[in-house]
Amino acid sequence: GAMTDPKGDRSKGPSEQDDPDLFTRIVDSDEKGVYVSGAKAHQTGCINSHWIILMPTIRLTQNDKEYAIVGAIPADVKGLTYIYGRQSCDTRVMEGGGDIDLGNAKFGGQEAMMILDRVFISWDKVFMNGEFEFASMLVERFTCYHRRSYVCKTGLGDVLIGAAATIADYNGVPNVSHIKDKIIEMTHLNETIFAAGIASSHQGHKMKSGVYLNDDMLAQVCKHNVTRFPYEISRLAQDIAGGLMVTLPSEKDFRHPEAGPMLKKYLVGRKGVDVENRMRILRLIENMTMGRNAVGYLTESMHG
Numbered sequence: 001g002a003m004t005d006p007k008g009d010r011s012k013g014p015s016e017q018d019d020p021d022l023f024t025r026i027v028d029s030d031e032k033g034v035y036v037s038g039a040k041a042h043q044t045g046c047i048n049s050h051w052i053i054l055m056p057t058i059r060l061t062q063n064d065k066e067y068a069i070v071g072a073i074p075a076d077v078k079g080l081t082y083i084y085g086r087q088s089c090d091t092r093v094m095e096g097g098g099d100i101d102l103g104n105a106k107f108g109g110q111e112a113m114m115i116l117d118r119v120f121i122s123w124d125k126v127f128m129n130g131e132f133e134f135a136s137m138l139v140e141r142f143t144c145y146h147r148r149s150y151v152c153k154t155g156l157g158d159v160l161i162g163a164a165a166t167i168a169d170y171n172g173v174p175n176v177s178h179i180k181d182k183i184i185e186m187t188h189l190n191e192t193i194f195a196a197g198i199a200s201s202h203q204g205h206k207m208k209s210g211v212y213l214n215d216d217m218l219a220q221v222c223k224h225n226v227t228r229f230p231y232e233i234s235r236l237a238q239d240i241a242g243g244l245m246v247t248l249p250s251e252k253d254f255r256h257p258e259a260g261p262m263l264k265k266y267l268v269g270r271k272g273v274d275v276e277n278r279m280r281i282l283r284l285i286e287n288m289t290m291g292r293n294a295v296g297y298l299t300e301s302m303h304g
Contacts, residue, residue, distance in 0.1 A: 007022060088292065100251040148200040170281060197218075
């Protein structure tokens with residue numbers, strides 16, 4: 001679902017921009033379909049997709065009719081260019097040290113900007129064509145589903161809470177009262193997000209089409225919680241993890257014949273804990289709260 005446009009000057013609407021392509025628009029049409037140009041920003045997972053559905057991103061006026069386009073395009077359609085996004089810490093994966101510094105090695109996400117240059121959409125794949133008066137309703141219903149769907153961040157929260165509890169155990173302090181209090185608070189915040197999302201679905205109602213729409217107010221509450229609570233959960237995880245989370249040498253150093261044995265000697269935790277496992281948990285917390293996956297857990301929670 002490609003909704004977000006670059007937007008340009010936020011004080012102006014699509015038709016008021018100096019460059020008309022700052023919002024995706026219809027530039028031509030014929031008996032076979034329409035042709036669109038523009039761009040879609042922050043497109044999470046777009047390179048993994050088979051189809052892209054283009055949608056307006058804001059309320060439109062009569063002057064914005066050419067921007068009132070909803071249509072489906074194959075992900076490899078002619079005229080579509082992907083420019084891959086860059087993230088913090090993304091060069092460390094190329095150092096060749098192994099897999100500790102890779103983050104989510106098998107299932108890492110990505111974002112890209114999509115540039116559309118006269119991309120063709122056949123009429124049977126066009127679902128809105130100039131009906132600007134419905135753009136606002138479309139955006140509101142999309143965000144009703146989307147903001148409720150951000151309950152998915154509680155799954156990431158579960159991972160981070162588990163990592164925080166694990167590093168507390170590895171450090172030998174799982175039963176210290178302030179550590180337990182912080183893990184309880186992390187759990188409370190995470191489950192509060194989950195509760196609002198589930199409540200929004202439970203309070204959903206059937207539309208005339210037969211489709212169910214979840215409760216709008218509770219969806220907004222869910223997303224409002226998501227913009228705040230993951231940051232506090234992350235702060236507490238970093239607090240429990242300790243400073244080694246950001247001063248930890250690379251895996252390449254850990255594998256070094258001289259530096260490696262010294263690191264294994266001085267980076268021990270409690271007895272019986274493998275030093276490499278301690279490193280992996282610290283890297284996980286770093287990855288989720290300030291590294292590459294913080295894009296998906298924190299920034300996306302704020303702006304998605």
